[in-house]
């Protein structure tokens with residue numbers, strides 16, 4: 305498609321009209337080929353952000369993105385293929401717990417993950433906190449690993465959905481990230497190209513998530529499920545809260561340690577509850593369990609019998625990491641300075657908010673995340689929450705431990721962290737761990 309041919313398409317979307325499947329495919333092909341310039345695609349995406357896309361347009365966009373690269377084919381793998389995606393949050397280390405459990409349950413789990421940006425963490429950064437762990441694996445090696453181990457935890461291959469890399473970078477600098485059809489096509493194109501037959505999506509809502517309200521998350525979840533089902537994949541979405549971080553640890557090595565603890569049965573209840581919920585849907589969708597009770601019992605048995613932890617060690621070894629970390633997390637990097645942030649004031653209080661966004665930002669101050677793509681991160685630093693929403697706290701009691709490189713950085717993070725905690729003189733109920741599911 306030529307640059308002149310794009311103007312009427314931008315014009316039509318600006319006026320609230322609909323583009324055909326061929327027009328969307330042509331536009332994206334032209335963009336990836338370098339014939340359509342960034343500024344035209346930016347203008348079109350801004351029109352999409354305001355005017356939205358019909359379901360047919362969103363499906364066409366997703367298909368055109370998939371067609372920009374290779375699609376993985378798992379024929380003959382001998383196990384049901386499953387995939388999972390989280391829309392991103394603070395302290396979300398679920399994949400490190402779930403992937404080995406699902407592999408131990410007999411699934412083939414190819415998890416292509418991303419890096420953290422801003423207040424949100426990324427699974428690849430967490431895995432790289434494990435000494436030696438490699439996330440860049442050629443596709444043929446990945447397939448052999450999945451045949452042998454049942455899982456791979458890797459970076460997004462540049463051969464899959466190259467259009468997304470280009471579009472996402474443009475959205476990042478043109479304030480067009482927060483559009484439901486653009487997010488949905490970005491996520492689902494990668495899931496479809498990954499080739500798994502069953503897809504479970506963890507759609508987060510709350511201050512630490514892309515979608516800050518439950519309603520927005522529901523809209524996105526419905527769209528994701530429709531795209532997946534429309535492409536012939538069994539798809540479900542679980543809505544989960546990102547009002548406070550998931551689990552207690554925020555920061556790469558600290559989160560790996562918490563994921564390992566969870567596989568040993570010593571993890572925080574909310575992380576295990578979400579792992580069980582997502583895993584149960586995966587077992588059901590892939591035919592590895594008959595009902596939710598059996599699915600949950602299977603996952604719990606694999607955790608309690610140590611198969612999940614052993615599978616994680618096998619996975620780490622296959623990807624050149626040090627598998628001893630599973631039995632001895634002290635091998636992970638640790639920060640030289642640990643300072644407790646204590647409650648100030650007088651009289652008992654209840655934690656009303658432990659704001660995920662503010663806690664993610666405080667971890668950023670310590671160097672646990674990156675402000676812009678490519679920034680270095682420090683695997684050792686982060687925050688461990690000692691009090692969570694609903695907990696009763698007394699003056700002098702630690703609300704969080706800050707793991708820092710220096711005393712000065714710890715003090716700076718504590719200042720940022722204070723804004724995250726809202727304390728109430730009245731008792732506050734702990735958040736419920738009931739999940740809304742879309743696509744059942």
Ligand code: URA
Pocket residue numbers: 391392481486487488490491
């Ligand atoms: N995650 C993605 O992969 N793409 C988006 O657009 C947003 C979140």
